[in-house]
Amino acid sequence: MPAERPESRSPRPRRLTGKAIAPYLFILPNLIVFTAFTIIPAGYMFNMSLFDSRNGREFEPVGLGNFTEIATDGEFGRILWQTAVFTIFFVVSTVFFSTLFAVLLNDQFRGRTFFRAVLFLPSLLSAVVIGLIWGWMFERSNGLVNVLAGNLGLPEIPWLVNENLALGVVIFVGLWMHTGFYTLIVLAGLQGIDPNVYEAARVDGANSLQRFFRITWPLLRPTTLVVLILSTISGFQSFDFIWTLTGGGPVGSTTLIVQYIYEKGFSTPSRYGLAAAGGVVLFFIVFVLTMANFLYGRRKEAA
Amino acid sequence: MNKIRNVAVALTCVGVLTMAACTPGEKSSTQTTNNDPRSGPQELTYLYFTDGPDEQATRDLIAQYEKEKNVKVNLEIVPFSNLEQTLQARLSGGNAPDVARLSALTNFKTDLLDLNTYQKAALDGKFNEGFDKATKGANGERLAVPSDLTINGPFINVDQFKKAGVEPPTKDKPWKSWQEMVDAANKVKVANKTEYAVAVDVSGHRFSTMLSQYGTNLIGADGKSVGLDEARATQMISDFARWNSDGTMPKDLVLQAGSKYKAANEIFLAQQVPVYLSGNWQVAAFDKNAKFGWQAVPNPCQARCGGYPGGKFMAGFKKAKNPALAAEFVAWMNSAQAQKQMDAGANFLPTRKDLVDTTIDFKVRKDDMEVFKNEIKNTPEDTYGGAYAPAFTNAAKAFVSEMSNVLAGKQQPAEAATKIKTATEKAIKDAG
Numbered sequence: 001m002p003a004e005r006p007e008s009r010s011p012r013p014r015r016l017t018g019k020a021i022a023p024y025l026f027i028l029p030n031l032i033v034f035t036a037f038t039i040i041p042a043g044y045m046f047n048m049s050l051f052d053s054r055n056g057r058e059f060e061p062v063g064l065g066n067f068t069e070i071a072t073d074g075e076f077g078r079i080l081w082q083t084a085v086f087t088i089f090f091v092v093s094t095v096f097f098s099t100l101f102a103v104l105l106n107d108q109f110r111g112r113t114f115f116r117a118v119l120f121l122p123s124l125l126s127a128v129v130i131g132l133i134w135g136w137m138f139e140r141s142n143g144l145v146n147v148l149a150g151n152l153g154l155p156e157i158p159w160l161v162n163e164n165l166a167l168g169v170v171i172f173v174g175l176w177m178h179t180g181f182y183t184l185i186v187l188a189g190l191q192g193i194d195p196n197v198y199e200a201a202r203v204d205g206a207n208s209l210q211r212f213f214r215i216t217w218p219l220l221r222p223t224t225l226v227v228l229i230l231s232t233i234s235g236f237q238s239f240d241f242i243w244t245l246t247g248g249g250p251v252g253s254t255t256l257i258v259q260y261i262y263e264k265g266f267s268t269p270s271r272y273g274l275a276a277a278g279g280v281v282l283f284f285i286v287f288v289l290t291m292a293n294f295l296y297g298r299r300k301e302a303a
Numbered sequence: 304m305n306k307i308r309n310v311a312v313a314l315t316c317v318g319v320l321t322m323a324a325c326t327p328g329e330k331s332s333t334q335t336t337n338n339d340p341r342s343g344p345q346e347l348t349y350l351y352f353t354d355g356p357d358e359q360a361t362r363d364l365i366a367q368y369e370k371e372k373n374v375k376v377n378l379e380i381v382p383f384s385n386l387e388q389t390l391q392a393r394l395s396g397g398n399a400p401d402v403a404r405l406s407a408l409t410n411f412k413t414d415l416l417d418l419n420t421y422q423k424a425a426l427d428g429k430f431n432e433g434f435d436k437a438t439k440g441a442n443g444e445r446l447a448v449p450s451d452l453t454i455n456g457p458f459i460n461v462d463q464f465k466k467a468g469v470e471p472p473t474k475d476k477p478w479k480s481w482q483e484m485v486d487a488a489n490k491v492k493v494a495n496k497t498e499y500a501v502a503v504d505v506s507g508h509r510f511s512t513m514l515s516q517y518g519t520n521l522i523g524a525d526g527k528s529v530g531l532d533e534a535r536a537t538q539m540i541s542d543f544a545r546w547n548s549d550g551t552m553p554k555d556l557v558l559q560a561g562s563k564y565k566a567a568n569e570i571f572l573a574q575q576v577p578v579y580l581s582g583n584w585q586v587a588a589f590d591k592n593a594k595f596g597w598q599a600v601p602n603p604c605q606a607r608c609g610g611y612p613g614g615k616f617m618a619g620f621k622k623a624k625n626p627a628l629a630a631e632f633v634a635w636m637n638s639a640q641a642q643k644q645m646d647a648g649a650n651f652l653p654t655r656k657d658l659v660d661t662t663i664d665f666k667v668r669k670d671d672m673e674v675f676k677n678e679i680k681n682t683p684e685d686t687y688g689g690a691y692a693p694a695f696t697n698a699a700k701a702f703v704s705e706m707s708n709v710l711a712g713k714q715q716p717a718e719a720a721t722k723i724k725t726a727t728e729k730a731i732k733d734a735g
Contacts, residue, residue, distance in 0.1 A: 054735070055410040056391045140555050141498070161558045163711070247561020251711045252704070255562065263562065268387060268696050269409055269734065 042283070048276035056270050066277035075252075076260065076278070082167070083256040087235030089171045094231040095224060097179050102186035103216065116187075120180035127177065131244030134173045135160065138245075160246055163253035170242050170254045177241060178234060182227045189223025190216070225297035229290050236286050257282050338421055343625035346375040347632055350390065350400035352383040356587050356667065357451075360648030368635055374628065399622035401629040406615055408437065408447055409693040409734070416619035417444035421630035425638070430654050431679075433687020434614060436526065447618035448637045451651035454610040454678045455512040455582040457484075457603070458589065460491070461596035463577045467494030471600055474677060478603035481516070481542060484578065485551055491577040492551075498575040500551045502567035505560040507699020508690070509580060510706060511611050514539050515686050518606030521698045521727050522689035529727045530689055533720045535606065540716035544709045557710055562700070571597075582613065583675035587650045590667050599671035602678060609682035610675075612690050614654065652676055694730035701726030 049066055051059035070076045105116050122130065137144040138159040146156050160166050193216065201211050217224075239258035242248065248255030257278065265275030337343060351361065358380065365376045379400065381389045387410065393399055394414055405411065417440070418426055426448060430438075434449040464471050469487050478484040488500035503509050511521060517539040523530035547554040553576070556567055571579035572592055589597055602610045617636060619629035635641060639657055646653050647664045650672055659679055665672040689695060705719040705726070714722075 055413060057395055058413065135559075158555070161555050243563075246559065247563035247565075249561030249707065250558035251707045251713060252562070259562075266388065268407055269693065270387075 045276045045279045045283075048273055049280045050273070052271070052273040054269065056272050059273070062273060066273045067281075069274060070277055070281060078252070079255050079257055079260050080281075082253065083236060086167065086171060086174075086238065086254075086256055087232060090174050090235040090238070091228065091231045093171065093175050094178060094182055095227055097175065098182035098186050098227055099220070099224070101179065101183040102190055103212070105183065106187060106190045116184075119183055122177045122179075123181040125177075127240035128244050130173065130177055131241035134169070134176075134241075135245045138169055161250055163250055166246055166250055166254050170238075170246060173241060173245060174235070174238055178231065182231060185227055185230075186220065186223055189220050192223075193219050221297065221301060225293065228297075229293050232289050232293065233286055236282060236289075337625075338627055340372075340421070340625065340627040340631040343628065345373065345628065346377070346624070347402060347628060348377045348379060348400040349632070350379050350381060350386075350393075350403040352381055352386050352404060352406075354383075354584055354587075354649075357645070357649030357651065360645050363648065364636060364641055364645055367641075368632065372631070372635075374632070376632065394620075394622070397622070399620045401623035401625070402617065402619050402632055404450065404615055405447065405618055407696070408616060408618065409696075411618070412440060412446060414620055414622070415440075415446040416621050416623060416626050416629060417446065418448065418619060418630045418633060419445040421627050422634040425634040429637075429656065431656060431659075431687070433524075433684050434612065434654055434691065436688060437691030438616060447616035448633055449614055449654035450617040450637055450642075451615050451646070451649070452654045452679065453582050453584055453613040454652060454675045454682060455509055455580065455602070455613070456610045456675055456678055457578055457580045457600055458571065458585065458597055459579075459600050460495075460571070460574060460577040461598050463491050463495040463497065463574065463595075465596075467491040467577075469494075471598065472603075474601055474674070477601040477608065481513070481603050481605050484603040485546060488578040489551060495574075495577065497577060499553045499570065500576065501546065501578045501580070502553055502556065502570050502576040503580040504567050505557050505565040505703060507695075507702040508611065508613060509582075510543075510702055511686075511690070511699065512580065512602070513543065514702075515609070515611050515683060516603060516605040516607060520686060520689040521702060521723070522692045522695060522731065524685035524688035526688040526692035526694075527731060529724060529731065530685070531720070531724045531727060533717070533724060536720040536723060537717045540706060540709055540719050543706065544716060547710050554710055557703075557707055560703075560707075562704070582610075583650070583652055583672065586668050586671050586675075599668075599674040601674060602681070607683055609686070610678045612679075612682055612687055614652075652679060692731075693734035694727065697730035697733065698723075698727040701730070 048059070050061060050063060052062045052065065053059045101119055105112060105119070138146075140146060140156055140158050140161060143159070145159065149155075149157060158165065159169050197215055197219075198211060201215055206214065236256075237258055238256055239262065242254055242256060243259060243262075246254045248259050261275045261278040261282070264271045264278060349365070351358075353361075362378065365378060368374065369376055383406070386406065390400075390403060390405075390411065394411075399414070408415065423445075426445060430449050431452065434452060438445055438447040438449060440446045459471055461471065467490050469490050472478045472484075472487075478487065485501060491497070492500040503513070507521075514520065514536060517535050519532040519535040519539075520530040522528070543552070546552045547557065553567065553570060556565060556570070559565070566581065567576070567579055568581065568585060568588070570576045572589075574595060583599070586599065602608060617633050619626060619633050623629040636645070637655070639655055642653055642655050643658055643661070643663055645651060646658070648666055650665055650667050652672070652675055653659060653663065659676070663672075663676070702723050705714070705722050708714045709716055709719045
């Protein structure tokens, strides 16, 4: 009589042993904090988006009124477009520069640790302070950037006065602030690649470009996916440094979606319901994009 | 294990849906009526934000009140930027202060005590009528007291005016038009090689000063209708844009402000502009920080003279532990004697009608404060209704935004005036 194959057995329900429960107990403290400060407020935000309030304490149900107002409000559409433009440039530049810097800093050379530290330093600074400092540096008259440009014989550039230039400055400062962090992630990914693979490629005569595009880039895909997802979320959530750098100006050209939410919620007269509706829209945009990135990345990996 | 996960997800969903089924917030407060301040707790909490020298003056007055009435007052100071959020959080959490200093009443109207229930004789008819209108509720109840008045007006760099040989304006000989002021300022600019001639804070409130001088307001005197005359507004915006384009005014200041308030005091303190339009709250600050000769001067006239009003309120809360005591404290702090002492120590302008013509011994820069005090009488009555209207904040935001669009070359002044009018209509409608 042939032995019964294990996979043909009907699956037995697993007992709730201490070993099975242990992982959940380990994450429980974090889960409690996460539930209290993220899940519950998020649920409350969904709820609040269906109400309107003139004082932040007494709410009237308005159904989908806040969403209708957002959809028909030209201001929100413009801000959404600006957020998309900012995020696309921010994400593409972040992936490009963090990969570039990670590859450069992965090589053995004198002072490598120093340069890694320098690159990571902006991530440790307060976003508010970063906005203020770059704001002073990009001032048209007497700003450091224009003083340096003047020394090179260049005319004064209206960095924070011209709409397109201001958006460019905001993308640059966002990149400056975050690249160190993402470089660190890519660096960790690079160090996970087996050096023997490079050695074999060298033996086969592959040059450095071929090694990058045929080995590094494909093997970095899971890490790049993480950078892509995190930077997309970060791009859509950008606010603090922009608020102190440009205040969303000139003429609203650097106002992004979180500033819209902040202004509706926290400037007088408050519109908490409208701010919550903006938050819900932002949640769905980030959720859909993150899922799309994730699923696309997984499919690529599987292929 | 999948079962546990499914249960957790289901519980989360049920939780979120349950929460979604509930109305957020709370029911409005009701007012208790015990008219005797001496019955009930003899302790008060006063939520306050300070502009500087007023803190000590407030503490001194509180000490006198405590001694006179044998009451304990806890002064709780919060930053102005956190006032609204702090107060809303405290009201939501059932921890309302008894009394607060407020910059706007709109978001708290349903929480405020009707002071007339307790102190009608001490308060009614005693304050600047235009300002006092803003303290009234829908049914005529008194929700607050105008506790200090601000008036917008210009400052000049006296040293630079002297060097240029330009006479500053006086009470009897004010600048007769904005053009006259700009011409004088430009002469001073050239003589002193300053960057600009005139600077104005980037604020709908400060822009409203110029608008009022051009003969119109965003909101009408009743606080409930649009007051904007498009032709006059177009003229004002055209002149403002022209002076920003020719370097008389700092155009970058407006464009770089975004949607934030941006003061031009740093340019004035750096002596890069000889004329700066702001308000009387700068007097104490300049006394401390300006390293040159300066003075306040009367507002320029155009179609009409005067500045633009602002100010703060003092209010009690329905949820006060002893509402009668809260009302008594508000009335006492705003009695003629107390307000006179407060104004002198804090460099505030009086809100009481009986103090406008009396001499106040301002502690800092008495002559400059007198200039602003004189401007109270010159300020048109209709400005008060608009300045304290619930819709003013949103209308003023639109005003700044459309002015920025003109300076950026994205629209013409007439188009901006029309858009400001439309935005003001919407602001009034939204304010209810």
